[in-house]
Amino acid sequence: MMDWTLAARAEKMNPSVIREILKVTEKPGIISFAGGLPSPKTFPITAFSEACAKVLREDGQAALQYAASEGYGPLREMVADFLPWKVDPTQVLITTGSQQGLDLLAKILIDKDSTILVETPTYLGALQAFTPMEPRVVSVASDDEGLDVDDLARKAGGARFLYLLPNFQNPTGRTMSEARRAALSARAAQLGLPIVEDNPYGDLWFDNPPPLPLTARNPDGCLYLGSFSKVLAPGLRLGFLVAPRALYPKLLQAKQAADLHSPGFNQRMIAEVMKGGFLDRHVPTIRALYKSQRDAMLAALKREMPEDVSWNKPDGGMFLWARLPEGMNAVELLPKAVDRNVAFVPGAAFYADQADARTLRLSFVTASVEQINTGVAALAAAIRESRPAQANAVGSGAAVRREGPPRASTAPSGGSEPHAVGSVGATQEAK
Numbered sequence: 001m002m003d004w005t006l007a008a009r010a011e012k013m014n015p016s017v018i019r020e021i022l023k024v025t026e027k028p029g030i031i032s033f034a035g036g037l038p039s040p041k042t043f044p045i046t047a048f049s050e051a052c053a054k055v056l057r058e059d060g061q062a063a064l065q066y067a068a069s070e071g072y073g074p075l076r077e078m079v080a081d082f083l084p085w086k087v088d089p090t091q092v093l094i095t096t097g098s099q100q101g102l103d104l105l106a107k108i109l110i111d112k113d114s115t116i117l118v119e120t121p122t123y124l125g126a127l128q129a130f131t132p133m134e135p136r137v138v139s140v141a142s143d144d145e146g147l148d149v150d151d152l153a154r155k156a157g158g159a160r161f162l163y164l165l166p167n168f169q170n171p172t173g174r175t176m177s178e179a180r181r182a183a184l185s186a187r188a189a190q191l192g193l194p195i196v197e198d199n200p201y202g203d204l205w206f207d208n209p210p211p212l213p214l215t216a217r218n219p220d221g222c223l224y225l226g227s228f229s230k231v232l233a234p235g236l237r238l239g240f241l242v243a244p245r246a247l248y249p250k251l252l253q254a255k256q257a258a259d260l261h262s263p264g265f266n267q268r269m270i271a272e273v274m275k276g277g278f279l280d281r282h283v284p285t286i287r288a289l290y291k292s293q294r295d296a297m298l299a300a301l302k303r304e305m306p307e308d309v310s311w312n313k314p315d316g317g318m319f320l321w322a323r324l325p326e327g328m329n330a331v332e333l334l335p336k337a338v339d340r341n342v343a344f345v346p347g348a349a350f351y352a353d354q355a356d357a358r359t360l361r362l363s364f365v366t367a368s369v370e371q372i373n374t375g376v377a378a379l380a381a382a383i384r385e386s387r388p389a390q391a392n393a394v395g396s397g398a399a400v401r402r403e404g405p406p407r408a409s410t411a412p413s414g415g416s417e418p419h420a421v422g423s424v425g426a427t428q429e430a431k
């Protein structure tokens with residue numbers, strides 16, 4: 001038996017308690033609101049099938065050959081054209097999903113013990129990409145309009161960057177307001193604090209597009225990540241970075257070391273599908289579907305949930321954020337919910353430090369409306385069954401907020417419990 005010695009960074013990659021918990025969600029018949037997956041109904045399979053045949057017929061040899069690390073030229077141009085600020089295609093780096101973008105930037109920007117700033121809560125997959133570089137992750141207080149700019153200013157000293165998701169955030173579904181973006185952009189510039197802006201959901205708005213990205217306001221001070229996963233299909237594993245000139249060469253070197261380049265065949269397929277304004281026709285169909293799903297979930301929550309459960313109303317994206325009555329814990333609730341054939345992700349998974357153990361993330365996009373109705377009723381029953389006696393009492397003083405932002409759910413020290421699930425790893429289910 002060989003005695004392998006693990007690197008210190010590998011030791012940091014803790015097993016995911018959440019992953020273990022969510023294994024039970026694989027049981028047949030479970031209604032899962034836990035997934036971080038887009039609805040497969042939205043995948044444009046016919047368009048891909050035609051594009052696939054065309055790419056092989058007309059450009060097969062190049063498509064199947066090794067290729068440039070920067071990405072397929074026409075796709076880089078399409079990305080630059082698509083973005084709502086002036087982007088030079090030479091600043092676009094095609095990545096193997098935006099998840100790779102997070103990994104690459106972590107490698108070039110984080111040293112051991114570097115401070116990096118994140119929202120409260122934040123994307124679990126980003127924490128997973130950053131953790132091996134052994135940073136000190138500091139949570140900045142956030143409310144339903146996004147990041148608290150004053151708290152940011154207090155914590156920004158010496159930080160390498162601020163990572164944030166201004167649009168339809170994963171996990172909370174919240175969107176940063178225009179006023180907050182303007183204030184944050186000005187303050188970050190004043191503090192000399194670089195911003196990493198992750199925007200995989202920005203095109204999935206329901207009624208109105210979100211305000212302009214932060215990168216559009218200060219392109220040199222921001223590193224922007226985008227993805228094809230939520231507007232076309234995640235299985236092709238393609239995303240992109242838009243990097244300031246000062247960073248691009250290092251990101252490119254990290255990319256070369258990681259995988260040489262993202263699949264040229266997939267890049268050509270996406271470029272072929274996107275020709276002629278396909279996204280302008282396709283994305284509205286995703287928005288309409290997700291909006292009706294969100295509405296179904298909101299209606300079911302209103303109908304089924306006890307008075308002192310609260311939740312927000314996301315204006316786009318895939319997720320809704322809810323908060324249990326006082327004294328309850330979402331990690332403890334999950335097995336009881338699973339016994340009733342419904343699953344969600346406990347919010348604690350998404351906090352870099354002190355978690356609010358009462359929060360939970362519900363995806364509204366993959367379950368059918370019928371499943372939403374059944375699943376929310378089952379979840380409400382599980383909550384009623386498992387709530388502590390004092391929280392059952394009428395007029396107990398527990399928060400009563402319905403269809404408002406979950407109260408205090410996003411302050412970094414909003415919960416009394418420490419991080420309930422350790423350093424959680426992303427699973428396909430729990431991204």
Ligand SMILES: Cc1ncc(COP(=O)(O)O)c(C=O)c1O
Pocket residue numbers: 036096097098099100123125165170198200226227228229234237238239431
């Ligand atoms: C906020 C956020 N960033 C990045 C990703 C990674 O997406 P992909 O690698 O599929 O582009 C996800 C996936 O769920 C996400 O929610």
